[in-house]
Amino acid sequence: MTSATVESRATRIAALPFDPATEPVRTVTRCNLCGGSRFVVIAHRDRYGYRVEAHACDACGLVFLNPVMTAEAYGRFYRDTYRPLVSAFHGRLIDATTIQGEQREYAAERAALLAPWLAGSGLRTLLDIGGSTGIVAHHLAERFGLDAAVLDPAPLEVDEARKLGLETIAGLVEEYDPGDRRFDVVALFQTVDHLLDVGGTLARVRALINPNGIFFVDIVDFRAAYLRNRSVEAAIKVDHPYYLTEDTMTAYLQQAGFEVLRTDFAADHLHVSYVCRPDGPKPGVRAQPGSVRELLREIRAVQNAPSA
Ligand SMILES: [Zn+2]
8 A cells, every 4th residue: 555545545534523532432441252351452542543441351361442442432323434534544435325235246145145144044033233224134035035123323324224114223332221121133234343242242143033933143254454564553443342252252152152054264364254043052152272372472573564
């Protein structure tokens, strides 16, 4: 990337009326995955140049922003800033309309992954949490004969989902009250890294799924994100409170009560997907001994790799 490109990117981002430094935040004192309280600061800026800190839990390797914007601040962020910020970063318009092509491709890939568990399964209902414009939910509904509902905090994206004839729920999953309602298929497509409480949300999802149901979740694999650019800062972004790895996501799933049926390294070499079914929760599950030291050593190696 040329320095002119970097400069114009910084100028475009600086022109946005947003700075996380002036937003309300909360300090994380307990690791969301293991409850530990000793953290290692691994980054002081994100890919946009904002001053945010990423911490790694010394006990389990979970990486998260700390401090992190409050739910209200993220609500405003998704309404006003998220797509303009991503557009400024990439130097092209990315909005509720333009993302649909990419989402169609994503939908086809994830449908292929889910087909063995959904085709002819008799499963009837789908809740797509963080379902954006509904392209993915719509594709799955058509292909597998599901009644689909989309839950998303971005109003413009929910409007697009409604136009597709999907049931829509505007809001954050953390604030969604399902009452007695249960679903056969629950999906967190490209969403888990955006959550404010991964452990709490997975427990809620577990309670929302019928006993014979299927749960899908995919992560931006934090290790893949820093290894591909040889930069930890390039892998940190204010829109992601969490940075999951195969170790931490697997521990989260086991803790919440999911058995992983299939793991998939996506074609983009960045995401890792999990197809799961409900299982008994295993509250004490931790990362493998040694994996946290290995992660921190790898981060140091990336931070200090000679530039190409
Ligand atoms: Zn931890």
